[in-house]
Amino acid sequence: xxxxxxxxxxxxxxxxxxxxxxxxxxxxxxxxxxxxxxxxxxxxxxxxxxxxxxxxxxxxxxxxxxxxxxxxxxxxxxxxxxxxxxxxxxxxxxxxxxxxxxxxxxxxxxxxxxxxxxxxxxxxxxxxxxxxxxxxxxxxxxxxxxxxxxxxxxxxxxxxxxxxxxxxxxxxxxxxxxxxxxxxxxxxxxxxxxxxxxxxxxxxxxxxxxxxxxxxxxxxxxxxxxxxxxxxxxxxxxxxxxxxxxxxxxxxxxxxxxxxxxxxxxxxxxxxxxxxxxxxxxxxxxxxxxxxxxxxxxxxxxxxxx
Ligand code: 6GU
Numbered sequence: 001x002x003x004x005x006x007x008x009x010x011x012x013x014x015x016x017x018x019x020x021x022x023x024x025x026x027x028x029x030x031x032x033x034x035x036x037x038x039x040x041x042x043x044x045x046x047x048x049x050x051x052x053x054x055x056x057x058x059x060x061x062x063x064x065x066x067x068x069x070x071x072x073x074x075x076x077x078x079x080x081x082x083x084x085x086x087x088x089x090x091x092x093x094x095x096x097x098x099x100x101x102x103x104x105x106x107x108x109x110x111x112x113x114x115x116x117x118x119x120x121x122x123x124x125x126x127x128x129x130x131x132x133x134x135x136x137x138x139x140x141x142x143x144x145x146x147x148x149x150x151x152x153x154x155x156x157x158x159x160x161x162x163x164x165x166x167x168x169x170x171x172x173x174x175x176x177x178x179x180x181x182x183x184x185x186x187x188x189x190x191x192x193x194x195x196x197x198x199x200x201x202x203x204x205x206x207x208x209x210x211x212x213x214x215x216x217x218x219x220x221x222x223x224x225x226x227x228x229x230x231x232x233x234x235x236x237x238x239x240x241x242x243x244x245x246x247x248x249x250x251x252x253x254x255x256x257x258x259x260x261x262x263x264x265x266x267x268x269x270x271x272x273x274x275x276x277x278x279x280x281x282x283x284x285x286x287x288x289x290x291x292x293x294x295x296x297x298x299x300x301x302x303x304x305x306x
Contacts, residue, residue, distance in 0.1 A: 033063070034063055034064060034065055034066040035064055035065065035158075035212050035213070035214070036065055036066070036155075036157070036158055036159070036160065036209070036212055037065075037066040037067075037068075037112075037158065037159045037160070038065065038066065038067045038068070038159075038160045038161075038162070038205060038209070039068045039069075039070060039108045039159075039160070039161045039162070040067075040068070040069045040070065040161075040162045040164065040201055040205075041069075041070045041072055041101070041104045041105070041108075041161070041162070041163050041164060042069065042070075042071070042072060042164040042196075042197075042198055042201075043071065043072045043073060043083055043164075043166055044164075044166075044196070044198055045069045045070070045071045047198040047199075047202075048069045048198065048201070048202065050202065051067060051202060051205060051206075055209075055210065055215060055216055056205070056206065056209050056210075056215070059209065059212070059214070059215040062214075064212065064214050064215060065209055065212065065215060067205075068108075070104055070107070070108070072096075072100050072101070072104055073100075074104075075099075075100040075101075075103035075104045075107070076100050082097065083096055083097060083100050084096050084097060084166075084167050085097055087168065091168075092168070093167055093168035094167040094168060095167060095168055095169060095170070095171055096165055096166065096167060096169065096170040096171060097171060098170075098171040098173050098174035098177075099174075101163065101170055101171075101174045101178075102174050102177060102178075105136070105161070105163070105174075105178055105181070105182070108134075108161055109134070109181060112134060112159065132183070133181060133182050133183045134158075134159035134160070134161055134182055134183070135154065135157050135159065135160050135161065135182060135183045135185060136161045136163060136178050136181075136182035136183065136184050136185065137154075137160060137161065137162050137163070137185050137186075137187050137201070137204065138163045138165065138170070138175065138184070138185070138186045138187065138197070139162065139163075139164060139165070139186075139187055139188070139189070139194075139197030139200035139201055139204070140165065140169065140186050140187070140188060140197070141188050141191075141192070141193050141194070142186060142188065143185070143186035143187040143188040144185070144186065144187060144188065145187075145188050145189070145190065145191075146187050146188065146189050146190075146203075146204055146207070147227070148207070148227040148228065150187070151204070151207040151208050151211060152211060154204070154208045155208045155209075155211035155212055160205075160208070161182065162197065162201040162204070162205070163178075163197070164196055164197035164198045164200075164201050165196060165197050166195065166196040166197075187200070187204065188200075189203050189204065230279055230282060230283050231268040231269065231271075231272045231279065231283075232268055232271045232272045232275060232276060232279070233268065233271075234263075234264040234265075234267040234268045234271070235267055235271075237249070237252060241253065249263070251263045262289070265289075265290070265293075266293045269290055269293050269294055269297070270293070270297050273294060273297055273298070274297075280294070
């Protein structure tokens, strides 16, 4: 019924070369199949085309990630491919009908059991959801707020399904029904309103897929960035050492790695204290040096504002 979109990775995984940095760290796509399957259901499948670009598209090409985008209208049978209707009880806007969603989600569930033994279920790296229910993420401003911790949780799962609602939302009964077949997660990406779940799904898919081993080229670059350990990033510089009269901080040219590491740590603490003090409050593993640096910034700031 729903034919695989152009994004479907029906190709066999590309032969990995020995020098490919992506295959280091035990992520051999050929041996275990995709490490994660992602399905997206939307009335605007073209919206998701951007995911084919860059690192995510390459991971799909390599067979590390399977990504299928389904058109909800393929699961309607009337002349106009109707997916919405007016709300019971009145009110503004339209509501997405239950049946197309149920058929689309059943289609995804059916594909899952037929792929058993060759899909992610057989992968040794399968996450906590392996063999259990797939995860259904329903983007909604009424959901729990997505963050790096949730991204890490989702990255360990083997099958994510994103249900992109439009209009005022989806008939609650099919959400309740889906809760019996999926691990159901209503997710918001922040306190503002979007027109539909497509962009929110892309945000979450990008945040999650880059955490899957082998999807991003350099695993080290994952560990030193904002939010990964609760601190914002330090400022970074490249050549020339003097640009339009502005010098690179001298310590970065010193070759003193310990001093550079301390300087960077201090900049992260300083930035976080300034921009996101709420993040600092959540940290319980700050060292003596960290606390001393924070005290210093605090007193510097109070002297500046006096
Ligand atoms: Cl996940 N969906 C929609 N439609 N609006 C949002 C959102 C999601 N997160 C914030 N606003």
